[in-house]
Amino acid sequence: xxxxxxxxxxxxxxxxxxxxxxxxxxxxxxxxxxxxxxxxxxxxxxxxxxxxxxxxxxxxxxxxxxxxxxxxxxxxxxxxxxxxxxxxxxxxxxxxxxxxxxxxxxxxxxxxxxxxxxx
Amino acid sequence: xxxxxxxxxxxxxxxxxxxxxxxxxxxxxxxxxxxxxxxxxxxxxxxxxxxxxxxxxxxxxxxxxxxxxxxxxxxxxxxxxxxxxxxxxxxxxxxxxxxxxxxxxxxxxxxx
Numbered sequence: 001x002x003x004x005x006x007x008x009x010x011x012x013x014x015x016x017x018x019x020x021x022x023x024x025x026x027x028x029x030x031x032x033x034x035x036x037x038x039x040x041x042x043x044x045x046x047x048x049x050x051x052x053x054x055x056x057x058x059x060x061x062x063x064x065x066x067x068x069x070x071x072x073x074x075x076x077x078x079x080x081x082x083x084x085x086x087x088x089x090x091x092x093x094x095x096x097x098x099x100x101x102x103x104x105x106x107x108x109x110x111x112x113x114x115x116x117x118x119x
Numbered sequence: 120x121x122x123x124x125x126x127x128x129x130x131x132x133x134x135x136x137x138x139x140x141x142x143x144x145x146x147x148x149x150x151x152x153x154x155x156x157x158x159x160x161x162x163x164x165x166x167x168x169x170x171x172x173x174x175x176x177x178x179x180x181x182x183x184x185x186x187x188x189x190x191x192x193x194x195x196x197x198x199x200x201x202x203x204x205x206x207x208x209x210x211x212x213x214x215x216x217x218x219x220x221x222x223x224x225x226x227x228x229x230x231x
Contacts, residue, residue, distance in 0.1 A: 045211055047220040059218045104215040105158045105173035112167055
């Protein structure tokens with residue numbers, strides 16, 4: 001059974017950093033691209049970043065470029081999101097999701113982790 | 120960026136009736152391989168999103184046949200037949216044709 005379990009969320013002050021983790025199991029992690037998708041309170045879904053299967057390419061939405069870094073450790077089957085220079089508008093539930101290899105659709109999602117940026 | 124625009128539903132929808140949600144993209148979602156990279160998701164209250172369909176009309180594993188996607192190019196529709204209480208939630212379309220990946224703003228379905 002595919003499982004994605006996020007951790008590392010919490011309350012952080014504006015300008016500070018936070019690192020999210022997503023532990024994957026039930027599939028060969030190193031075969032799949034992975035993504036972070038977020039959802040601000042009572043708002044819609046917003047793609048944040050994607051990393052391809054071997055980590056050699058990464059993609060970001062403009063609003064997080066230069067502040068967020070997506071990475072992975074295939075030996076540990078873990079996905080990360082390093083978030084620096086956090087802003088209040090980064091407040092959201094962050095979901096880890098697996099891209100399907102053919103369709104690129106996110107066919108598996110974690111339960112999400114809440115990040116609150118506030119002083 | 121590709122903008123995804125979703126239509127609204129005349130809520131609430133009576134149980135057993137059909138509901139159709141529209142989604143329009145600002146650019147064709149047909150990729151060079153000939154496939155159209157349009158996905159539909161359902162997010163039930165308090166839950167993570169669930170993939171319903173990909174490549175416009177292919178149902179994801181385990182998804183009921185009551186969900187059917189259609190469309191081409193820039194105009195797409197998700198039809199839900201014989202709606203049930205468990206279908207309530209917010210539906211999102213998403214394009215994965217190019218980066219940045221973008222979602223529609225969501226369409227809420229309420230069941231009567």
